[in-house]
Amino acid sequence: MSFTASPSIIxxxxxxxxxxVVCDMPHHACRDSSFFPNKGISKARRNxxxxxxxxxxxxxxxxxxxxxxxPPGTTGGRQHHVAWTSISQERWExxxxxxxxxxxxxKGTYLRNGPxxxxxxxxxxxxxxxxxxxxxxxxxxxxxxIAGHRQIESEAYQAAKxxxxxxxxxxxxxxxxENFLAYVGELASLFSGASLTDNANTGVVKLGDGRVVCLxxxxxxxxxxxxxxxxxxxxxxxxxxxxxxxxxxxxIVTDNEFLTLIPDLVxxxxxxxxxxxxxxxxxxxxxxxxxxxxxxxxxxSFPVTQHYVIVPEMPLRYCAQNLxxxxxxxxxxxxxxxESKAFMHVMCRTSGNIVAxxxxxxxxxxxxxxxxxxxxxxxxVTAVIADCxxxxxxxxxxxxxxxxxxxxxxxxDVLPDARVGRxxxxxxxxxxxxxxxxxxxxxxxxxxxxxxxxxNYLGMKYRYAYAxxxxxxxxxxxxxxxxxxxxKRAKNWxxxxxxxxxxxxxxxxxxxxxxxxxxxSIISEKNGEGYALVxxxxxxxxxxxxxxxxxxxxxxxxCWVPKQ
Ligand SMILES: CC(=O)/C=C/C=C(C)/C=C/C1=C(C)CCCC1(C)C
Ligand SMILES: CC(/C=C/C=O)=C\C=C\C=O
Ligand SMILES: [Fe+2]
Numbered sequence: 001m002s003f004t005a006s007p008s009i010i011x012x013x014x015x016x017x018x019x020x021v022v023c024d025m026p027h028h029a030c031r032d033s034s035f036f037p038n039k040g041i042s043k044a045r046r047n048x049x050x051x052x053x054x055x056x057x058x059x060x061x062x063x064x065x066x067x068x069x070x071p072p073g074t075t076g077g078r079q080h081h082v083a084w085t086s087i088s089q090e091r092w093e094x095x096x097x098x099x100x101x102x103x104x105x106x107k108g109t110y111l112r113n114g115p116x117x118x119x120x121x122x123x124x125x126x127x128x129x130x131x132x133x134x135x136x137x138x139x140x141x142x143x144x145x146i147a148g149h150r151q152i153e154s155e156a157y158q159a160a161k162x163x164x165x166x167x168x169x170x171x172x173x174x175x176x177x178e179n180f181l182a183y184v185g186e187l188a189s190l191f192s193g194a195s196l197t198d199n200a201n202t203g204v205v206k207l208g209d210g211r212v213v214c215l216x217x218x219x220x221x222x223x224x225x226x227x228x229x230x231x232x233x234x235x236x237x238x239x240x241x242x243x244x245x246x247x248x249x250x251x252i253v254t255d256n257e258f259l260t261l262i263p264d265l266v267x268x269x270x271x272x273x274x275x276x277x278x279x280x281x282x283x284x285x286x287x288x289x290x291x292x293x294x295x296x297x298x299x300x301s302f303p304v305t306q307h308y309v310i311v312p313e314m315p316l317r318y319c320a321q322n323l324x325x326x327x328x329x330x331x332x333x334x335x336x337x338x339e340s341k342a343f344m345h346v347m348c349r350t351s352g353n354i355v356a357x358x359x360x361x362x363x364x365x366x367x368x369x370x371x372x373x374x375x376x377x378x379x380x381v382t383a384v385i386a387d388c389x390x391x392x393x394x395x396x397x398x399x400x401x402x403x404x405x406x407x408x409x410x411x412x413d414v415l416p417d418a419r420v421g422r423x424x425x426x427x428x429x430x431x432x433x434x435x436x437x438x439x440x441x442x443x444x445x446x447x448x449x450x451x452x453x454x455x456n457y458l459g460m461k462y463r464y465a466y467a468x469x470x471x472x473x474x475x476x477x478x479x480x481x482x483x484x485x486x487x488k489r490a491k492n493w494x495x496x497x498x499x500x501x502x503x504x505x506x507x508x509x510x511x512x513x514x515x516x517x518x519x520x521s522i523i524s525e526k527n528g529e530g531y532a533l534v535x536x537x538x539x540x541x542x543x544x545x546x547x548x549x550x551x552x553x554x555x556x557x558x559c560w561v562p563k564q
Pocket of ligand 2: 448
């Protein structure tokens with residue numbers, strides 16, 4: 001990854017760089033993405049690269065830029081937190097002033113995706129997950145940090161800008177009948193998936209072949225981006241004929257493979273599929289038939305072990321009627337079916353055989369943290385352990401993420417309790433698995449979501465997880481927490497009024513300790529500002545922070561692209 005600031009940033013450290021590629025127009029004024037010719041940004045990148053090569057600086061060169069003029073977001077006349085305020089420029093890029101010391105080994109780009117724009121013109125979206133995708137990049141090199149963000153040019157976003165209205169079905173928003181009929185043609189488009197969004201606002205992954213793809217829950221919302229310029233390159237087209245309209249928002253991605261689950265809404269089940277680096281073709285490993293209900297459970301994410309893919313069957317199930325509704329229900333496109341029970345299925349990665357399928361206590365989760373195989377003294381695998389951010393089987397968390405709720409915090413503690421839910425799935429043929437808190441949830445303020453681990457421990461016995469916890473009273477997870485699953489303790493980072501995004505762990509190259517690395521998060525502050533934060537993965541103390549010239553909206557998931 002290369003730095004991407006203009007040379008004027010370096011020469012002129014006290015003023016807004018003249019040739020920085022900035023749009024401080026309100027987003028609805030930026031209707032045409034050709035407004036920003038790519039030529040400028042590439043030239044700036046080349047110039048800075050040349051500068052770095054010649055100067056080979058070890059200490060950061062600073063720029064302080066004035067915040068773009070932006071009307072604060074308001075709810076009923078009251079200014080609301082910048083975390084829940086739409087980004088006001090389509091893109092920005094510049095070097096940040098670093099306080100503290102970014103480790104010199106940290107060379108690469110942290111990319112973070114999320115729904116950063118929650119309105120089109122005067123129309124305000126309802127739910128956090130509805131927003132159009134904003135991709136943020138933090139480029140680390142030589143202790144310096146260049147940051148940028150850019151809107152992802154999905155068809156849904158482009159159509160909304162052009163027509164000044166929603167044209168595709170988002171998480172909760174549905175276009176008014178005349179809009180989408182006019183836009184995509186006929187009603188059949190609903191069933192073919194043509195009216196579903198491709199707004200890739202949930203996560204971003206680096207495939208083994210180097211391609212970087214932004215994702216959401218719709219398959220058509222797989223969009224290839226350039227990690228250097230944050231530019232939208234185009235659709236990631238799956239070349240197989242597996243069909244299906246949706247998939248897990250969180251595939252398991254390593255240098256060797258891409259694994260995901262494709263829910264089958266017709267014959268209630270899931271296809272477990274695998275794609276090789278360099279390929280666009282997913283191949284079926286196996287199929288799981290659901291044991292409860294006529295519809296599969298929502299699979300936002302799933303875990304793997306060394307030998308198995310774990311397929312969760314959550315009683316919060318996709319609901320065909322709700323998919324077709326024009327107005328959102330309290331559970332959006334889903335329905336809670338406690339009578340259908342909850343199950344965990346374990347599939348062998350190589351044969352596709354189901355080696356265990358057990359009933360488990362009811363649960364609600366977005367995010368699995370990790371899983372591993374438990375062995376007895378003789379090294380025989382006796383069970384699978386799978387950990388997740390579990391919302392005490394309370395579905396109300398989905399509705400708590402409505403923007404109106406997030407924007408109206410008045411000091412009352414309204415965040416439902418959550419925990420690290422640990423499933424134990426026996427492999428001896430027993431019909432039941434267990435689900436218990438892996439540590440006392442008070443250790444992390446009974447808030448728990450947006451987790452990461454050391455990626456070298458994926459599918460293996462592990463000790464540490466990083467996540468967002470709670471410092472109560474709050475209405476959203478507002479701390480960063482390091483969970484020690486061995487000692488059953490948590491260490492928490494908190495500052496008054498902050499909304500931190502997912503703490504993302506980057507291991508130090510060559511490290512032998514699991515927590516030897518850094519944790520990166522992007523913080524939105526109550527005064528409308530924000531900064532990138534780097535914590536030591538081991539001590540969980542701050543090592544550096546770098547203020548943005550503007551506060552960023554909340555974001556969801558990220559990935560690390562090491563410098564080549
Ligand atoms: C941002 C996030 O975490 C989740 C986003 C989920 C989305 C966009 C879900 C979209 C869907 C539709 C538009 C119709 C089909 C069902 C479903 C996958 C929920
Ligand atoms: C931000 C979130 C839950 C927070 C609750 O405590 C869930 C995000 C899910 C999508 O990625
Ligand atoms: Fe997620």
